[in-house]
């Protein structure tokens with residue numbers, strides 16, 4: 001018997017994936033008895049915010065991921081298509097019809113026993129899949145922390161924007177470590193005084209994301225914004241860049257963007273300020289903006305950060321967020337089959353693994369369900385090939401590059417570079433897509 005905890009996007013896919021392959025599954029969901037701060041119903045796979053499952057285009061990273069999910073027998077993608085509503089380029093769904101249909105299919109599956117209770121550790125026998133999501137209940141979080149080590153479980157997600165390396169302007173951005181010590185892993189975006197001042201003005205006047213009450217519980221007499229800043233500082237050890245810029249026009253030039261030890265090769269001088277970019281993966285196809293954790297609205301982030309010299313044409317594969325989110329430091333604690341390295345038999349799925357979004361979480365549910373099923377049957381794990389969309393998401397979870405590990409959505413930068421390098425984006429992406437499709441077909445055949 002496989003036990004799955006959490007009836008969200010990952011949990012329903014894990015339960016469905018294992019049950020459809022013949023395993024008996026017990027699925028625990030605590031709602032509606034016990035609600036999370038964001039869910040409103042007792043339905044499984046409830047969408048807590050937007051109703052978008054990202055791009056429908058088969059040639060996009062999200063389109064390829066969805067195609068692979070369908071190829072593995074996904075529950076949520078076909079039901080999303082069945083209950084779609086007009087959404088332009090994106091697959092948007094009628095949230096109530098969709099979640100009701102998922103709930104009904106799970107409820108009626110002969111191999112799934114749906115238990116409407118909060119899971120208590122110890123209530124299982126056989127493989128366990130933990131898929132309790134960004135708002136995992138406090139008791140279960142404490143238990144997870146005891147398994148992973150408290151330092152490898154996060155409660156807040158503080159992410160700087162991430163850009164696609166191929167969209168940086170190489171005539172402005174230069175590779176250099178401070179005082180030329182430590183190689184050329186870092187890239188630098190040099191500001192002159194005028195550009196710096198224009199950037200800071202745009203930053204402090206840009207629109208910020210609203211704060212949910214549950215993100216900043218605590219003393220009600222303290223203003224919500226201050227409560228949130230205190231939580232972010234305590235749990236994530238950082239302050240949003242806009243809050244630092246609020247303190248004074250030069251606070252970034254003396255702090256996050258200090259230019260000491262850097263020489264701009266174009267001028268031979270130290271820049272007025274410099275934003276540094278750090279590689280996010282082994283392939284250096286993605287770079288994060290160092291110390292730019294932010295709560296600006298997403299559209300505003302693109303507008304403001306494109307004012308940074310060298311980023312005018314940057315493609316943002318991940319925008320900054322600072323919000324309540326439970327997830328583990330996957331590269332340290334998770335094996336390739338999503339099993340806790342120190343606790344064989346316990347699998348982690350969904351957003352808890354360090355992916356972001358409904359679709360990516362559901363994908364990591366399917367994969368965990370299949371791995372748990374294979375273990376239940378005594379079959380060896382069969383990890384996805386690197387070139388597939390599944391393999392690309394997994395590469396993010398397994399990449400031990402020193403960095404602040406943060407959740408990621410599927411994007412081109414996670415796919416491996418094609419063997420023939422070219423700066424033509426269209427050609428490169430077509431090759432990446434073809435490699436993904438071919439690799440996925442082989443994997444599916446091996447999984448049987």
Ligand SMILES: Cc1cc2nc3c(=O)[nH]c(=O)nc-3n(C[C@H](O)[C@H](O)[C@H](O)COP(=O)(O)OP(=O)(O)OC[C@H]3O[C@@H](n4cnc5c(N)ncnc54)[C@H](O)[C@@H]3O)c2cc1C
Nearest residue numbers: 006008009010030049050119132133137350351357358361
């Ligand atoms: C406020 C907010 C807004 C978001 N907005 C978006 C968005 O617009 N677009 C997007 O793509 N993603 C969004 N996300 C992220 C999205 O919710 C997740 O990516 C996705 O739901 C994760 O799937 P999951 O299965 O890992 O977790 P969930 O879907 O959250 O499912 C986890 C389930 O586990 C249950 N559970 C928790 N603890 C226990 C327990 N001890 N016992 C039993 N059951 C338990 C919960 O009730 C829940 O049903 C948002 C998240 C939050 C918190």
